[in-house]
Amino acid sequence: MPAEPLPADHVTVPADPGPFGFVPSRTALLLIDMQRDFVEPGGFGESLGNDVSLLAAVIPPLRKVLAATRAAGMTVLHTREGHRGDLSDCPPAKLNRGTPTMRIGDLGPKGRILIRGEYGHDIVDALAPLPGEVVIDKPGKGAFYATDLQELLEIVGITSLIVTGVTTEVCVHTTVREANDRGYECLVLADCVGSYFPEFQQAGLAMIAAQGGIFGWVTPSAAYLDALSAVSPAAVGATTGPERS
């Protein structure tokens, strides 16, 4: 059993490889890289030859999860992958690798590819952050490297993450691996993470729950929503950490 048993106000979600328990006031919803460049037609992802409809499919269930999580008064965090306009934070190995049709920083249909402040770099309208929700800008695949995510989680007292976003085997997996090594408990919502490649969607989810949940837990969003429907926002607010604005 965990060193500290879960308090009475915890919520339990059926999941693979076993039930996932969390305390709403200590749990954040993480939306990873739901950016126009990855998800919408005409963006960077599509320019690489990917079928972006596979990623767009996560938006409807993720909208429901986002609305319910906000209604429960829980913390919501968004991430965006991108670089400074002068590319000073883009490693040469990332910039110059291979022979893509477009490189990071090139002008694409939605502005400069993966550059902060450009239209394509921002989050899709359907999942736009509300004022007060933290947006983490990250230069890599993982949301912990070269960002203040860990400090933010510690300040607010977050110990568990509900993980959603794209793509399953790249940024979602890298972030879950980083979070797991740091001792955070991660529940990945299977229909709220997406990949350009169906085989990696399946393999990526299986790897998380393998070996007794070596990186965390996996469940469909319906199971999370069911568990959340019993949560009273007042109870969450009463035990939330410092106010954020």
Next chain:
Amino acid sequence: MDDLSEYGMTRTVNRLDPLRHPRLGPVAADPYPWPYDGTVAADHAALMCIDWQVDFCGPGGYVERMGYDIGLTRAGLPATARMLAHARAIGMPVIHTREGHCADLSDLPANKRWRSAQIGAEIGGPGPQGRILVRGEPGWEIVPEVAPQPGEVLIDKPGKGAFYATQLDLVLRTKGITHLVLTGITTDVCVHTTMREANDRGYECLVLSDCTGATELGNHVAALRMVTMQGGVFGCVATSDAVLAATTTGDHHAG
């Protein structure tokens, strides 16, 4: 040329001797000839030997206790031993990592301990190879086939990734290492996590398909394929033969 005669030595050392300055690349790799910048001096690339520990590929260790076939995690040992000998011969730095925890388990996250107990092999608990995944125990040692030699860097890590809560990044930057060739176990867990961390930090990575292995063959194959997508999202995949063939010593190809 350094004339050492004033020190009573007759031998001279040619610091520009090409035989003493081998290079790697371009290696026939998927999805592009590795590295992205053409070639790399062998002393600016490190051979990473990740978690070749008894607990992961030896009899009575953690992985066997969880019920997996260690034949799968041992499969990459012969090719890794050959790659290790090659790296030592050409002056390529070798870095070994070991996953493990302090004896008092003060660096063991509660959920990691709980999950290992659920699967019947609790970290810190007794096993045929000593306390499971505890530093200094027989199960935590690196297997003899790829044992470290004096002078090679050992990184002890509490997690799956070799960068988190370790000095690996500092060691690599101090040595001027910019490129990594990865071997080890398991492909989908510690090798992949380390490769992802390295990639985000700007290191140019190559993982060797015949020098890795997983507890499930499907996870090994999927993990390698993930690396190659989107123009090499985390780097490249190659065989150890391809690295040997792409090692040049001066004007001559060693392979």
